[in-house]
Amino acid sequence: MEQLTMLLSGFATLFQDPWTLILAVFGVAVGIVIGALPGLTATMGVAIILPFTFGMAAVPGLTMICGVYFGGVYAGAVTAILLRIPGTPAAAATAIDGYELTKKGEGGKALGVATFSSFTGGFISILMLVFLSPILASFALKFSAAETFALAVFGLSIIASISGSNPIKGLMAGFLGLIIATIGLDPMGGFPRFTWGIPDLMQVPFIPVMIGLFAASEAFKTIGESDIAAKTAVALKNIIPTRETFRHIAGTVLRSTFLGAFIGCVPGAGADIAAFVAYNEAKRFSKHPENFGKGEVLAVAACESGANGCTGGAMLPMLTLGVPGDAVTAVMLGALTIQGMQPGPLLFRDHADKVFTLFAGMLFCYVIMLAMGLGSLRFIGKLLQMPKSVLTPLILALSIVGSYAINNNTFDIGIMLVSGVIGYVMQKYDFPPSPVVLALIMGPMAESNFRRALTMTGGSYDFLWTRPITVGFLLLAAASLLLPVVRYLLARRRSRAAAA
Amino acid sequence: MEQAAEIPTKKTPYRDRLIELAIAVLLICFAAGVIYVAQGYSDNGMSTDVGPARFPTVYGLVLIALSIALIVQNVTALNRGDVDREAPPISTHRVFLITTGIVLTFAQYWSMPYLGYLTSMFLYLCLLAALMGLRHVLLNPLISAVFTGLIYFCFYTLLNVPLPVGELFE
Numbered sequence: 322m323e324q325l326t327m328l329l330s331g332f333a334t335l336f337q338d339p340w341t342l343i344l345a346v347f348g349v350a351v352g353i354v355i356g357a358l359p360g361l362t363a364t365m366g367v368a369i370i371l372p373f374t375f376g377m378a379a380v381p382g383l384t385m386i387c388g389v390y391f392g393g394v395y396a397g398a399v400t401a402i403l404l405r406i407p408g409t410p411a412a413a414a415t416a417i418d419g420y421e422l423t424k425k426g427e428g429g430k431a432l433g434v435a436t437f438s439s440f441t442g443g444f445i446s447i448l449m450l451v452f453l454s455p456i457l458a459s460f461a462l463k464f465s466a467a468e469t470f471a472l473a474v475f476g477l478s479i480i481a482s483i484s485g486s487n488p489i490k491g492l493m494a495g496f497l498g499l500i501i502a503t504i505g506l507d508p509m510g511g512f513p514r515f516t517w518g519i520p521d522l523m524q525v526p527f528i529p530v531m532i533g534l535f536a537a538s539e540a541f542k543t544i545g546e547s548d549i550a551a552k553t554a555v556a557l558k559n560i561i562p563t564r565e566t567f568r569h570i571a572g573t574v575l576r577s578t579f580l581g582a583f584i585g586c587v588p589g590a591g592a593d594i595a596a597f598v599a600y601n602e603a604k605r606f607s608k609h610p611e612n613f614g615k616g617e618v619l620a621v622a623a624c625e626s627g628a629n630g631c632t633g634g635a636m637l638p639m640l641t642l643g644v645p646g647d648a649v650t651a652v653m654l655g656a657l658t659i660q661g662m663q664p665g666p667l668l669f670r671d672h673a674d675k676v677f678t679l680f681a682g683m684l685f686c687y688v689i690m691l692a693m694g695l696g697s698l699r700f701i702g703k704l705l706q707m708p709k710s711v712l713t714p715l716i717l718a719l720s721i722v723g724s725y726a727i728n729n730n731t732f733d734i735g736i737m738l739v740s741g742v743i744g745y746v747m748q749k750y751d752f753p754p755s756p757v758v759l760a761l762i763m764g765p766m767a768e769s770n771f772r773r774a775l776t777m778t779g780g781s782y783d784f785l786w787t788r789p790i791t792v793g794f795l796l797l798a799a800a801s802l803l804l805p806v807v808r809y810l811l812a813r814r815r816s817r818a819a820a821a
Numbered sequence: 822m823e824q825a826a827e828i829p830t831k832k833t834p835y836r837d838r839l840i841e842l843a844i845a846v847l848l849i850c851f852a853a854g855v856i857y858v859a860q861g862y863s864d865n866g867m868s869t870d871v872g873p874a875r876f877p878t879v880y881g882l883v884l885i886a887l888s889i890a891l892i893v894q895n896v897t898a899l900n901r902g903d904v905d906r907e908a909p910p911i912s913t914h915r916v917f918l919i920t921t922g923i924v925l926t927f928a929q930y931w932s933m934p935y936l937g938y939l940t941s942m943f944l945y946l947c948l949l950a951a952l953m954g955l956r957h958v959l960l961n962p963l964i965s966a967v968f969t970g971l972i973y974f975c976f977y978t979l980l981n982v983p984l985p986v987g988e989l990f991e
Binding site: 354355385489490492493496497499500503507509510512515537540541544545546590621708710711713714715717718719721722725726729734735739742745746750752767772775777778779780791 | 825826830837838841844848851852855858859862863866868870871872873876877880881883884887888891894912915918919921922923926927929930934935938940942944945949950952954955964965968969972975976980982983985987
């Protein structure tokens, strides 16, 4: 109850300061633009906006940063759904089914569901941040390297279920991604692997790979299609979901929100991981999992609520214990410190009024995001009514400049283009690109935490079977990995028997 | 996870089966190369660590195993005659368009440091749009110029991304 009183007091303070409200609106708008532009992530948006907050008071500055963060995480889904360009890594999972819905002429429905799911996921996760922060943060903090390794393995096991019709091809794509993820500095000793003396390969950025696999490959494919007749006349109808749609997605949204908030609490696991895990869980719980990958609205709802649910979760350990949950919260931690609010347990004692006003500001940002998101969807949707001879060059130009903008380095464009060609070949011969992206995110996390855990146990592999959470995650991973393969083999045997 | 049990009802074209075999062989060579190179990585001296070579080696071995599984799958399908031998041939015009588009994109990438963002992107957009059928004398350069300018404004002016000026213009 005390938290509720403090939150209401925070709202009262917030609404007495129009400047904070204006900055929140501005932050969300900037976040939506940045999130929708391929290659620009919420992390980059927060980093770009950070210097502008130095001269501001703590609450307005931090509220604006939160607006950029929330808007950025949400807007990645807009281009993922309309153009199959994930604006942010988290939107890669949304692109799988979102774009299929657009191809079916249900882009408006997908965007509406994504917007409401993002809002619900984010809003609830902030409420959880307010009310459950001590409990969740203390549980997530029990995770040592062994548990984080097991979590990463669980994340990697999802590859099997996002592999489409042939799990072998999906797993091949996943392991190709895992090999690519080892390029660069070895996480323990700093030994350069597969770099061939090229400094740019010391740390391969995975966003250009993602842009190449998802955006450039699709654009290359489109170049070969007939032009003017192939106008992508997708009208964005039914953006506001119907009551039936709300009822249909409600359970998935709530489950994915809690899942996202939980994953967000785990240091190192961000919105991208939350989106993929939420996708997998929605598929497992679905009565029609065969529709996933072919334009299932539940998949879009799960990914978006999971990714946005992560935002509140990621801030839990950062605010209460000073441990950032992901890259964005790491930047935010710096912003809080600059503002004289040292994150940690003392923050709630020394600056409780500011913290709860900030919480109120975060909730306000989500309401603004919902309004702005729904308001701007039709405008962004106009992009699809352009002829392909206009749209495809624009997609490629955005992919090129977006890849360059990450590090201001033309080498990243090369990575994107090579990935684009590989992605095109993969797409043509039915190798799914999503496992590559998942492997790029999870691979380094799995390796570094496995080796760290091994060092902590003096070289003993005991941690794999003596720690209950680790064992739990590994068992879940085994089930998640093997079940689709077993089902595939059984179904193949059945179809052969039927044919005979 | 029922979806993974889905079996494609459409037969795979004979040509695609052969290409899949080639991809599997290529990946085996790639994975073997990864394992070979990784063996050259020295241990970091920590007795409690597996060293920098272990993970790439394991990944490489699994990729080889999966590639062999794909080869077996395709060879079995070929032997059983489970292929579509009447699939339409690849359209050479389509291949030409895609290959030219990819070459143009790589050309833009290579020319950007010399010509700068504005010139290289404008030329690239004009040529790509023309390749895709937009050959109107006014519309083509106009749309290309608008897109080039818009992207420049968003990234260079609003987001402070220093897009290359080009060695020719510096």
